[in-house]
Amino acid sequence: MDGRLPTIRPANENLARLCCSIIEEQLGEIERIVVSELLNKGRLSLPQLTRFTNLRQSQVKAALIALMDLDLCTYKEQQEGPRGSAYYYSVNPDKIVYRMRYPFYLVYVADKYGPIGQDIFLQIILYGRRTFNSICDAIQSIHPDQDQVLAVFKAMTDAKEVQPTDPDDVKTNLDKRIEAEKVWKATTDSTMTARVREKMRKALDEEERKAAVDKTWEGLKRKHTTLDEDAWRQTKKTKTVNDLYVDDSLHWKINYDQFHVHLRNAAICDLAKRKIHPAASFVMKYVLDCCEGSMKSCKDDEKSVPIRQWEIRNHMNTASGLCITMYNPNFTSNGQQRSSRRYDSDDSDDGPSSNNKHDPYIKSANPETEFIDLLAKYNEHFQLLKKTDGTGQTEFIVPLKDLSTFMKLEIIRKTIREGFGEVGLRVWNALYMESKLDEKTISTLTMTQAKQVRRVLYMMLEQGFVHLQDVPKRLDHTSQNTFFLYYVSLDLVITNTIEKIYKSIANLKLRRYLESQRFTTTMERAELGEELSDDELKQLDVVKRMTENFKIAELRLDCELMVLKDF
The missing domain is CATH 1.10.10.10 (Winged helix-like DNA-binding domain superfamily/Winged helix DNA-binding domain)
Structure with a gap:
């Protein structure tokens, strides 16, 4: 190089x-x-x-x-x-795509920090990077209390949602890595064998993780107090912590990784609410909030830090208005007894003894503990909590990577159901669970006619949801002596789905632009305050509703794109 x-x-x-x-x-x-x-x-x-x-x-x-x-x-x-x-x-195309997600970031900031945090966020995204004093000058007419603005700004920096800029930000990650490899090679006399390269890779990965911490305000404070440079020593002697926040030499920018961590945690809470119970969302929010300080980015975090069971239980006991009565799975949500219950040999003619109680809820002496155990139960190919071993106390972690994979599978399965129907979804699930299969085996597992299975397989193969491997019986590789196995590569399917979402969002933006161009004159007259006829008012209303629907569709697709690519 x-x-x-x-x-x-x-x-x-x-x-x-x-x-x-x-x-x-x-x-x-x-x-x-x-x-x-x-x-x-x-x-x-x-x-x-x-x-x-x-x-x-x-x-x-x-x-x-x-x-x-x-x-x-x-x-x-x-x-x-x-x-x-x-x-x-x-x-950087990724950061350009992130600009579509500003509404999601803005809603989160407004809910957490109020109008002051919202205006600070708007000023930063408007100019890319700003000093604290320039932000205060811009919003002084709206928020004259500078101490209050400083308090909100401190909270945003402590939460790693706003981070200081660095001179290396003008370099790509590839350039930074190549320069780091050159420096590492210059400091070692070893021959670059495979073992030495692996050692170099681990050392550079660790340096990148430390650099990610140093770009937060906590790392910046450590840099001011421990770095052995005369300039920083003078800064330490002459400036207080508040002066460091308002220093005009520090420019601040948005930390996209931290916002994606917030949105991923919110998606996990929504998953718990949909799949388990509304109270599960409350418990998961508490657990994720406790562990969020140690999370760096969605792609690096495989699991959360452990949290003790008694901490979760105490929080559930002190919560107001939280219904944690254990749900009886033998009854449906409307109180009707399930007919598919499998009887045991020692049950009476009236069915199991638990089914004789027409109460869909189980009264338990320790509902909090049983509810936590319910969250730790493997259910429908995912579990919200996992127990850790060897600590002497009952501790739980959140399997972040597994939950992200499950959310990606939900999006893919929804796409397949919409495009290929229930038969296509059954075929795809069979291939995903059982790996490589031939047509006859797929037809047997899915209990579907071979002709219908072949038609669905060819359609999914053409669009990249299913892949094909040929297995020759002889060295000549002739089709007569070759059988074919279908399989699913999740990474390739995710990449293919991301490409389809890119295309769909681009088409929606183009369609919205073309529809707006058709009525440009009417919209300009409305902005100038001119009087419009009834037909023009109807056209203007149709264009506004159409534009709003296009924007909603774009945001929904961007949500799926964020889950597939950034979680």
Whole structure:
């Protein structure tokens, strides 16, 4: 890699379309042209961008500055012989897609911090990165009490939802990793064998985890108190903690990973409410809130830290209005006795003794403990809590990775049911549970006609939900001496579903734009306050409702995209 820039693969067509639609809607046409070239061609220098976009160099510079201010664009300096160096620019498509989720982030901030936190968040996302003093000046007319604003800002930084910027933010993760590998290789005299490379990988991964902590306010405080540099020593001597928050040399930005952690935890609570009981959502929220401080990102967190059973039980006892009476599974929600109950040999003719009680709830001496055990029970391929071993006390953890996988499976199964019906869903579930099967075995397991199974398999194979492996009986690989096995690769199915969501959201944005263009004149007249006829008012109402429905559909698809890609 010495002397050459690492290659950044161009974005695929659907992702590039979606990113260009977002940039054009939020920033403008010139920024869209620049982003389109960077997504389609990878790294480009300023002269190359000017040539490919057919824009003036000043326009390209202004667009790049706007993108870098919003933390959407990065650059890399490359030495080019004796003439000097050149700068190559690239964009991060993931952060462009995150801009669609600002409504979700904003709702969370408004619920947790109120109007002050909402205005602070709006100021940061409007400019990309801001100092505390610039935020106070912008919202001073709305919130004149600076001490109250500082208290809310401290709470947001302590929760890692706002983090300080770093000079390395202008570099891509790939560039940072390559530079770290060069430094690590320079400090060791060992030959780069497979074992040494594995040691280097683990060491660099640990450094990245520590760097993630240092970018929070807690890590920043440790940096101010322990780093052996004269500048930081002087800062420590002359500035208090409050002065460090309002220091104009510190610019603050949004931490997307922490917001995704909040949204994932909220999705787990909603899953507990749908699958178990409304009280389960309350218990899971308490457990996840206790463990949230140790969570770094959705992709790195496989499980939560342990929490003791008595802590959960005490919280349930002190909660007001929480109904934790154990539900009797022998009765339905309307109190009717289940007819599919399997009788034991020692039951009477009237059925099991527990079914004779026409009470859908079981009275227990320790309902809290039994309710916690219910959450720790493996139910429908997932469980909300897991017991830990070897602590001497009963402790539970939340299997975050397993729950995220289950939520992804829910989205995939819903997509398959909508596209291929119940038969397609049964076939897909059989392949997912049993791995590689032939048509005859699939037909037997799903109790479906072979002709119908073959038709559904071919449809799902064409759209990427099912994959095929040929197993030859001879070396010539002829079709007569080959049998075929169908299987499901969950990672490939998730990738394929993400591509379909990219395409769907891009199509919705295009359709919304075209529908708005049809009635541009009417909308402009309404904005100017001109009098409109009855037909024009009806058209305006139809356009508003249609636009609102398109936006709701985009947000729903973005929720699924967030679960599949970022959880």
